[in-house]
Structures are given as structure tokens and as C-alpha cells.
Amino acid sequence: MRPFRFFGVAAAGPVGLREIVDTARRAEAAGFTGLVLPDHLLEQHAPIPALATVAAATERLRIMPFVLNAGLRHPAVVAQDLASLDVLSGGRLEIGLGAGWNHLEHNAIGIPFEPAARRVDRFAETLDVLKGCFAPGPFSYRGAFYTLDQHDGYPKPVQQPHPPLFIGGGGRRILTLAARHADTVGLAPRVLSGGDGLPAPDPHSLTLAAAEEKVAWIRAAAGERFDRLELNLYPGGGPLLVTADSISPARQQADKLHRLTGVKFTTTEILESPHVFIGSVAELVEKIRSLRERLGVSSFMLGDVNTAAPIVEHLAGQ
Secondary structure, eight states, X not given: OOOOEEEEESOSSSOOHHHHHHHHHHHHHHTOOEEEEOOOSSSSOOHHHHHHHHHHHOSSOEEEESOEETTSSOHHXXXXXXXXXXXXXXXXXXXXXXXXXXXXXXXXXTOOOOOHHHHHHHHHHHHHXXXXXXSSSOEEEEOSSOEEEXXXXXXXXXXXXXXXXXXXXXXXXXXXXXXXXXXXXXXOOBOSOOBTTBOOOBGGGGSHHHHHHHHHHHHHHHGGGGGGOEEEEOOTTSOOEEOSOOHHHHHHHHHHHHHHHSOOOOHHHHHHOTTOOEEOHHHHHHHHHHHHXXXXXXXXXXXXXXXXXXXXXXXXXX
């Protein structure tokens, strides 16, 4: 089994420099592998400068956008930002990249939110362009979305041929793409409502059985490289909650998901979900160990550093 790796969130909202630095140093001392920051046009810092701040304040902590929306930027521009982060951090960058899912952000700034199939096609080209920019020498590219003519991306990342790639999702097509290109594959639930190019909600995707099915898809698509892949989970069914009374919040989460999806969950189903982390420190430590044993998942994005630190301190290095 792979050793555990744990990631926390670098900042909640547009906090000040001191809070980012304190969070980074707390995470490093507790044994976190790294910190992440989402990529949204919401009330938060942009991920690239915030993660550069994290890297400057620490010695070992890895950094990762979780995840960059490939539909908002030209990949050659993204490549320069990411390679600069890798160089400035001394090779501590991991690249979380996605096809985009928040149609409201696209609508607000006038960038079309394309149908899912087209977003995934664009995403696949983004991967090609990033790898071309990171590679030695100039390259040309002709795709349906992007055209580059003898472009030589600078700087080149410290980690070659490229920093580790994180790709996650809940559908078979994106997980197949991830299985073939990523170093870490994230298992995500699909509980958002449909419409505006989004797939219909799939409450079943929250369950342990659904996670096992996703791992089977990844295994089939990855072939011989499956054993080299790292699998990741994050609390997509609600934020991490450390509590001695898990039943009440689990029931509240079940009610919330019922309102969101129209499907009823029992508290047992909620607490067993690989995307829900509610319980005491001892219960959550055992759950994470169980998920590694049953699913092969060794990477966990647990959210708030202070909340997750007692769990990470029990499991870091194992």
C-alpha cells in the first residue's frame, strides 16, 4: 500500500498574509503533504499567488491548485504560471486541473460554458499543450481549440517531464482520461443539479459501491500503469467535521442531500460514504485506513488545516 498523503486548504476566503503563513507552517508541522487552493471567481484569493506565498513560507510543503479550470485560460499562459511556481518552490508543485463545472462563473464573465463533451475535449488539448510547454525546445500544435507555432514555453519546471498531474471526476470519460494521463486520480461525487451543460445529479455516486465502480473504470483504462497511480478522495459530501456525536450531523447532511438530489439517505449510508468525513478523531483515522485498504486510496484532501491536523498527526508517515 502507498503511504498516506494529506492536503489541506491554504486559505478560506481572501485572508491576510499572516493567516496564510500561519496556516502553512501549522500544516507543515502537523505532517501534511501540502496545501491546495480552489480556482473560482468567488470571494477568495487567486490560487497562483497564494500558493507562491505558501511555498515561500515553508520548506517541504507541496502546493497544488485544486483544481484549475481549463476553460478560463489559454493553456500556454497557464503553463508559464505553473512552471514559475515549480521553479520558485524548488520543485514542490502538483498540478490539479479540471474541465470546469461552475456555469455561473462562466456566465458572469461572458465565457461560454460549453456542453460537457466539448469541455472534456478542450481539457484534453490543454493537457497536450501543457506538456508541450514543459518539454525542452519549441513545439507546434494543431487542435480543434488551440494552435501553437514553434512556441517554447519558459521557464521549464524543475520536475521533469512535468510536475505531477492531478485529474479527478465522477464520470467515466473524465476518469478514463485521468487514468491515462494523471499521476493522481481523484474520485468525485456527482451531486450537483443538472442544467446549463451539467450532467444530471447522481446521488449513488456518494456511496462506497460507486467509488469501487470508479476504481474499476480507472483500472480498466490505466492498464499497466494502474499500479503507479495514486488515488484521492475529498469530502465532497460536506466539510470535515470532528465530533463525538456523528449521528446528528449525519442526519442533517442526509436531509440536505435529500433537498439537493431528491434521494433519501440513511445516517449509516452517510457515515459510510467515502466522500463524507464526520466522527471522532479515532473514528476518522480508522475510516481513512479502511478506505486505503478497501479502495487503494492513499491521498486525502481534508479541508481546514486546524480541523484535520489531529487526524493527520495520527497517520502522517504511515
